[in-house]
Amino acid sequence: MVSAKMYELGTKKSTIRTIFEFGRKRAAEVGEENIFDFSLGNPNVPTPDFVRDAAIDILQNCEPAAVHGYTVAPGNPNVRETLAKSINARFGTKFAGKNIFITSGAAAAITICFKALAEPGDEFITFAPYFPEYKVFVESVGAALKVVKPRPEDWQIDFDDFQKLLSDKTKAVIINSPNNPSGAIYSKETITKLTDMLKAQGQDIFLICDEPYRELAYAVDVPWVTNFYKNALVCYSYSKSFSLPGERIGYIVVPDEVADFDKIFGAVAGAARVLTHVNAPSLWQLVVAKCAGKAVDITPYERNGKLLYDGLIAAGFECVKPQGAFYLFPKALEADDYAFCERAKKFDLLLVPGADFGAPGYFRAAYCIKTETIECSLPLFKKLADEYRG
Amino acid sequence: MVSAKMYELGTKKSTIRTIFEFGRKRAAEVGEENIFDFSLGNPNVPTPDFVRDAAIDILQNCEPAAVHGYTVAPGNPNVRETLAKSINARFGTKFAGKNIFITSGAAAAITICFKALAEPGDEFITFAPYFPEYKVFVESVGAALKVVKPRPEDWQIDFDDFQKLLSDKTKAVIINSPNNPSGAIYSKETITKLTDMLKAQGQDIFLICDEPYRELAYAVDVPWVTNFYKNALVCYSYSKSFSLPGERIGYIVVPDEVADFDKIFGAVAGAARVLTHVNAPSLWQLVVAKCAGKAVDITPYERNGKLLYDGLIAAGFECVKPQGAFYLFPKALEADDYAFCERAKKFDLLLVPGADFGAPGYFRAAYCIKTETIECSLPLFKKLADEYRG
Numbered sequence: 101m102v103s104a105k106m107y108e109l110g111t112k113k114s115t116i117r118t119i120f121e122f123g124r125k126r127a128a129e130v131g132e133e134n135i136f137d138f139s140l141g142n143p144n145v146p147t148p149d150f151v152r153d154a155a156i157d158i159l160q161n162c163e164p165a166a167v168h169g170y171t172v173a174p175g176n177p178n179v180r181e182t183l184a185k186s187i188n189a190r191f192g193t194k195f196a197g198k199n200i201f202i203t204s205g206a207a208a209a210i211t212i213c214f215k216a217l218a219e220p221g222d223e224f225i226t227f228a229p230y231f232p233e234y235k236v237f238v239e240s241v242g243a244a245l246k247v248v249k250p251r252p253e254d255w256q257i258d259f260d261d262f263q264k265l266l267s268d269k270t271k272a273v274i275i276n277s278p279n280n281p282s283g284a285i286y287s288k289e290t291i292t293k294l295t296d297m298l299k300a301q302g303q304d305i306f307l308i309c310d311e312p313y314r315e316l317a318y319a320v321d322v323p324w325v326t327n328f329y330k331n332a333l334v335c336y337s338y339s340k341s342f343s344l345p346g347e348r349i350g351y352i353v354v355p356d357e358v359a360d361f362d363k364i365f366g367a368v369a370g371a372a373r374v375l376t377h378v379n380a381p382s383l384w385q386l387v388v389a390k391c392a393g394k395a396v397d398i399t400p401y402e403r404n405g406k407l408l409y410d411g412l413i414a415a416g417f418e419c420v421k422p423q424g425a426f427y428l429f430p431k432a433l434e435a436d437d438y439a440f441c442e443r444a445k446k447f448d449l450l451l452v453p454g455a456d457f458g459a460p461g462y463f464r465a466a467y468c469i470k471t472e473t474i475e476c477s478l479p480l481f482k483k484l485a486d487e488y489r490g
Numbered sequence: 491m492v493s494a495k496m497y498e499l500g501t502k503k504s505t506i507r508t509i510f511e512f513g514r515k516r517a518a519e520v521g522e523e524n525i526f527d528f529s530l531g532n533p534n535v536p537t538p539d540f541v542r543d544a545a546i547d548i549l550q551n552c553e554p555a556a557v558h559g560y561t562v563a564p565g566n567p568n569v570r571e572t573l574a575k576s577i578n579a580r581f582g583t584k585f586a587g588k589n590i591f592i593t594s595g596a597a598a599a600i601t602i603c604f605k606a607l608a609e610p611g612d613e614f615i616t617f618a619p620y621f622p623e624y625k626v627f628v629e630s631v632g633a634a635l636k637v638v639k640p641r642p643e644d645w646q647i648d649f650d651d652f653q654k655l656l657s658d659k660t661k662a663v664i665i666n667s668p669n670n671p672s673g674a675i676y677s678k679e680t681i682t683k684l685t686d687m688l689k690a691q692g693q694d695i696f697l698i699c700d701e702p703y704r705e706l707a708y709a710v711d712v713p714w715v716t717n718f719y720k721n722a723l724v725c726y727s728y729s730k731s732f733s734l735p736g737e738r739i740g741y742i743v744v745p746d747e748v749a750d751f752d753k754i755f756g757a758v759a760g761a762a763r764v765l766t767h768v769n770a771p772s773l774w775q776l777v778v779a780k781c782a783g784k785a786v787d788i789t790p791y792e793r794n795g796k797l798l799y800d801g802l803i804a805a806g807f808e809c810v811k812p813q814g815a816f817y818l819f820p821k822a823l824e825a826d827d828y829a830f831c832e833r834a835k836k837f838d839l840l841l842v843p844g845a846d847f848g849a850p851g852y853f854r855a856a857y858c859i860k861t862e863t864i865e866c867s868l869p870l871f872k873k874l875a876d877e878y879r880g
Contacts, residue, residue: 101750101753102606102609102750102753102756102757103605103757103761106605106606106756106757106758106760106761107753107756107757108760109759109760109761109763110606110755110756110757110759110762142555146553146554147554147557147558152549155545155549155773156546159542159545159546159549163536164536164733165532165536165537167736168537168734168736168737169532169736170532170735204594204768205766207766207768208766208767208768211764215493215496216492216493217493218493219492236763237764240764304491343554343558345559345560346557346558346559346771346773346775347558347772347773348594348769359491362501363492363497364492365500366492366496366500366501367493367497368496368500369499369501370493370495370496370497370498370499370500370501371493371499371500372500373499373500374496374601374626374630375766376594376598376601376765376767377594377598378738379736379738381594381736381738381771381774383736383737383773385736
C-alpha cells in the first residue's frame, strides 16, 4: 500500500537515534549532568551575532517581496556573485555567479550532484570512515556505492584499495575533508595523488567534495580541490560554520572547467527540480551573502578537541590527533566496537560504533558539547580503560 | 556523462519562462509600464507585518540553538501541536502534533506523498486543468499520471471521465482547490461525489489535497476534505497566504484514520529523507506557529479578480467567475490557445496557453499584479477581442 523502501528508510532506527533515546531515558533517571553524550554532531557554538544581526537588518529594511519571493532555482543572482567573489578571494579561483548553485544545505547539494550525474550501472566511490547517508543517497539515485577500506594510521587514503575499486563504471568519487567521523583533513599530498589517479583513468570521473566542515580546521590547511582537478564539484553548507543546521542553506560550485559545464549545470537544475528543492530558503540566501567571508571563532571546538584527545591518550586510548571537524575517532578497547560502546554505556559515556561509518574497531566521540561535560567524562574514560586492563 | 533525464528537466524552457523572458526584453524596449504580464503566479500582496515581527522577535529573544538547530525530521514538536490545534479550531477536526509533518513548501509536501505511496505500476489521477509539475513529480517517483478531461462550464469534475480512469492500478487522486489555473473551488457536492466514488472502489485510494490557495477564497467555502474521506492527505504551503514562497514552508496532514497510519507516516519520513528535506527551515517553523490562525487580508486579490473578470466579460470574453486563488481561466478567442497568446503579445498582453495545464482552448491570466496594470490592460483586451471580431 505504501512504498516498502520508503517505509524502511523512514522507520529503521539509526544507531545514533537509539543512543540518543537511551541518553534521554538515562538523563531522566540520573540527571542531565551525569550523562556524557558524545553521539550527536550538532554544533554547540551559538550562531554568530553577525548572522542574527544580518537577518534582522534584512527583515527590517528590505522590501518583503525581495526577501521572501521565489528566487530562480540556482539562487538569487546577486548572492551567487557575492559567494563566488568570496570563494575567489580565499582560494585564488575565478568563479562567477554562474558557477554557484545555492542549495538547501549539504545533504541536498551532494544528492543533487549524485542525481544529476547518475546513469544506470554507475558506481560512486567513497572512503571509510564515511557519513552513512552517502549510501542511502547514492542508492536512491539508482547507483551503487563502493567503499575504500580505511587507513587507520592517519585516516588519509588507502590508494592501493582505491585503485582496485576504480573502473570504467566509476562515475564519481566522494570525499569529505575535514572528515566526519575521523576529524582528518586530506593533505595536499593526498589530494594530489588522488587527483593524479583520477586523471590517469580513461573517462571523466567527477570528484564530489562534501565540505560542511571546511571552516573547522585547526591550524591545518584544507586544500581547495578545484585547484587540483577540473572535474571537481564542491558542496558546502553553513550548518556547521554559522551553526545554522536547521535553516538548510549551502551551495554547489560547478567550475567552468568541468567536462561540459552546460550539461552538468543543466542536470544539477533538473535534479534540484525533481528533488523539489524549488529554491534554497530566500532569507538565508541574503543572510549568508551579507556575512560572506566573515570569520567564525572555532577556538571552543579546538579547545574541546585538545582536552578530549589529551584525556583519552592519558587514559591509554590510541587516537589520531584531531585536525578538523568536531569528532575524535579513537580505537575501541576491544575488536567489537558495538560491544565496546555498550560497555561504555555503563559509565553513561554515549559513543557511536565505528562500524556505522564503515570502520569497525573504532568509535566516534563528537566534542561539540560543553567543555565541562568533557572534563567530567575523563575520569570515566579512565575507569572504562582500567576495566579493560583488568 | 550526466543523467539525460535530469538534463532535460533542468534545461527545457517552460512556456511561462519563455513568456517571462519575452516580457523582460519588451520592458527594456518599451518600458515596464507598457508590459501587461499576467504570466506569473507570484503573490504581490506583501508578507504581513505580523509575520515579519514574529521573525524578528524570535531572532532577538530566543536562544539561537533552539531557533537554528536541526529539528527532528517531521518538525519541531511544539510547532506541530500548535498547527494541529489551529486546524482543529477551524475545521472541527481532532488532530494532534503527530498528524503533522512539516515540509519545505507544498511542492515538497505533495512529492513526499507521491514518493511515500508509489509502488511499481501505480497510477495517480488528477483533473485538468492542472499544475504541470504534477506530471514531472509523479513520473519522478516511478508512477504514471492520468488526467481527467476538463469541465469548462464550471471547472468542477467530469465524473464520467473520472470513472473511466479509475482502476485497480489507481493509488491516489490529486486535487487542487482553490485551483491553479482555473480559480475554481470544488464545492461540497463535488467533494461528496468524488469521495463517494473513491469509497466505492475495491482498494484504498488516497486523496492528496494540494491546498496552497486555501486561504484565497472569495466568499466561497473550501470543504476540508478529511471530514469527507478517511484516506485524505492534506498538503499546505504558506507561500501564498503569507506571501513567503521563497522561504519554503508548509506541511502535510496525515490523519489517524488513514489506512495504516504508522505505515504511511513512516513512508512519508523515508521519502522526505531521500528527497533530502532534512527538516523544513527551522526559523520559519517557529514563525508560522507564532502566526497560526492569523487572518490575512485577501481583498487586494479579490478586487483585482473582479476588475479583470468584469473587464474581460465587457470585452466579450467567456470566463467562469473567480472563486479563489489569483487566476482567471477564460476561453481563448480561437481554438488554438498558443496562437491566441501569440496574438495577445502584439498588445504586450502576456498570457499562458491553457494547453500547458491540460485544457487547450483557454488561457491563464494571473491577477496577483498591480491593480493599475489590470486597469491599463483592459482597453488592450478590448482591442484584441475587436481584432477577432474583424
